[in-house]
Amino acid sequence: MTPVIQFHNEGPMPREVYLDANATHPILRSVRESMAQLLLSDGGELANPSSPHAKGREARKLLNTLKKEFLTFLKRPADENVVLTSGATESINMVIRGLVDSEKTHQRKLVFWTTSVEHAAVLSTLASVDATIEILKVDSMGQIPALEWQRFFSWIEKSSDDLCLSLQVANNETGIVFDLLPILHQLQKITLDSNRKRWIHLDMAQSLGKLSEDYLSQLMDLAQFASFSAHKMGAPSGIGALWCKQLGCFKPMITGGGQEEGLRSGTWNALGAFGFLKALEDWKIHGEKYRLHLSQLRLLALDRLQKLPGFKLHGPLEAAANLCLPNTLNFSFQNTDTDTLIPSLDMAGFQVSGTSACSSGASKSSHVILALGFSDREAKNSIRMSLGVESQLQDVEAFCDFLASKVR
Ligand code: PLP
Numbered sequence: 001m002t003p004v005i006q007f008h009n010e011g012p013m014p015r016e017v018y019l020d021a022n023a024t025h026p027i028l029r030s031v032r033e034s035m036a037q038l039l040l041s042d043g044g045e046l047a048n049p050s051s052p053h054a055k056g057r058e059a060r061k062l063l064n065t066l067k068k069e070f071l072t073f074l075k076r077p078a079d080e081n082v083v084l085t086s087g088a089t090e091s092i093n094m095v096i097r098g099l100v101d102s103e104k105t106h107q108r109k110l111v112f113w114t115t116s117v118e119h120a121a122v123l124s125t126l127a128s129v130d131a132t133i134e135i136l137k138v139d140s141m142g143q144i145p146a147l148e149w150q151r152f153f154s155w156i157e158k159s160s161d162d163l164c165l166s167l168q169v170a171n172n173e174t175g176i177v178f179d180l181l182p183i184l185h186q187l188q189k190i191t192l193d194s195n196r197k198r199w200i201h202l203d204m205a206q207s208l209g210k211l212s213e214d215y216l217s218q219l220m221d222l223a224q225f226a227s228f229s230a231h232k233m234g235a236p237s238g239i240g241a242l243w244c245k246q247l248g249c250f251k252p253m254i255t256g257g258g259q260e261e262g263l264r265s266g267t268w269n270a271l272g273a274f275g276f277l278k279a280l281e282d283w284k285i286h287g288e289k290y291r292l293h294l295s296q297l298r299l300l301a302l303d304r305l306q307k308l309p310g311f312k313l314h315g316p317l318e319a320a321a322n323l324c325l326p327n328t329l330n331f332s333f334q335n336t337d338t339d340t341l342i343p344s345l346d347m348a349g350f351q352v353s354g355t356s357a358c359s360s361g362a363s364k365s366s367h368v369i370l371a372l373g374f375s376d377r378e379a380k381n382s383i384r385m386s387l388g389v390e391s392q393l394q395d396v397e398a399f400c401d402f403l404a405s406k407v408r
Contacts, residue, residue, distance in 0.1 A: 022386035028234035046270040075217040088205035089121040091227035091242035098250025116371040142176035162197040170206040175328025184222035201225040209233040235279035239272030290389040295326035304400040310334030327387040
């Protein structure tokens with residue numbers, strides 16, 4: 001019998017090579033297996049964790065286990081707070097909008113300090129609230145130079161306003177990791193007037209798993225809030241977390257049924273929480289091996305690509321320990337437009353992001369690549385390869401071969 005729909009009738013489809021893990025990491029195999037097993041088992045459906053019956057209590061227990069495991073994973077004390085959200089965008093909004101609201105109520109003035117290379121979740125949210133914003137510039141290595149930090153520290157000395165320093169730990173486009181520990185230590189040594197508030201929020205959307213837990217925990221020692229996204233580490237989309245050292249410093253953004261101590265109303269995503277928990281369990285066992293695998297593949301790709309004509313790396317050449325994500329490369333080619341290159345990569349089965357793509361489909365230069373001092377052309381033509389832990393050597397080789405055939 002002839003099938004109704006014929007696939008691949010013009011020869012075999014190319015093998016799919018997914019190199020866009022910073023957008024969404026493919027759900028880990030172990031997570032998919034656990035979720036499938038749960039969903040297909042009798043009684044595997046999850047109830048509303050707010051419900052008073054046994055099934056509700058079971059779902060509630062799952063959330064508590066996730067929060068406990070999340071803190072253990074990050075080597076944090078068990079009495080710190082984890083608010084489950086839909087992802088990093090929501091967590092970031094919660095902190096920014098919540099602090100602005102709270103400051104208004106107390107008739108205080110809050111100044112946000114952030115950087116020019118933050119994700120839109122931070123920059124657009126800050127642009128939409130009624131607060132003063134100071135932007136720290138970055139240098140060509142993607143780091144915040146000493147002069148900019150001097151400007152920041154001299155503002156602290158002169159001003160009596162409250163402060164929220166909101167910084168990403170790792171950049172989603174370039175993979176550059178800010179060298180934050182020395183600065184946050186320096187900041188901690190400054191004593192402010194007793195009534196003056198100082199908050200530090202870290203955007204860790206790209207950091208969970210990809211950077212060592214010891215490192216993240218050291219940063220969290222020096223901060224009050226951190227935002228996380230589970231789909232960047234191989235859990236399903238639609239779940240994330242806001243870590244808060246203390247509760248009670250900001251007003252809730254979403255009101256309703258009073259879930260999460262009234263901080264985030266709305267029915268919990270219990271199935272997402274299950275997937276998040278399984279992803280954490282997987283990374284807890286394999287994290288170190290994953291990071292090594294990713295950095296080896298990244299270096300191999302870099303070694304191959306930098307031999308191609310017109311190659312320009314947007315980021316540091318050497319991935320110094322903890323100053324670069326192990327899975328990300330951002331680059332452009334002098335004589336090649338991403339408007340043609342990305343579709344041809346896509347047709348050949350390679351899924352990567354061009355940072356120029358915006359929701360309207362029109363080309364737009366990446367604000368991150370521009371902030372590093374690259375030209376508009378380079379910013380428009382940047383390609384981001386972001387590896388996932390299940391990426392294979394042959395995927396990277398095929399990608400480099402394909403690019404070689406296109407740019408030569
Ligand atoms: N912050 C950074 C650095 C990101 O890379 C992203 C997503 O790409 C976000 C925030 C937003 O995360 P989410 O997709 O979970 O809302």
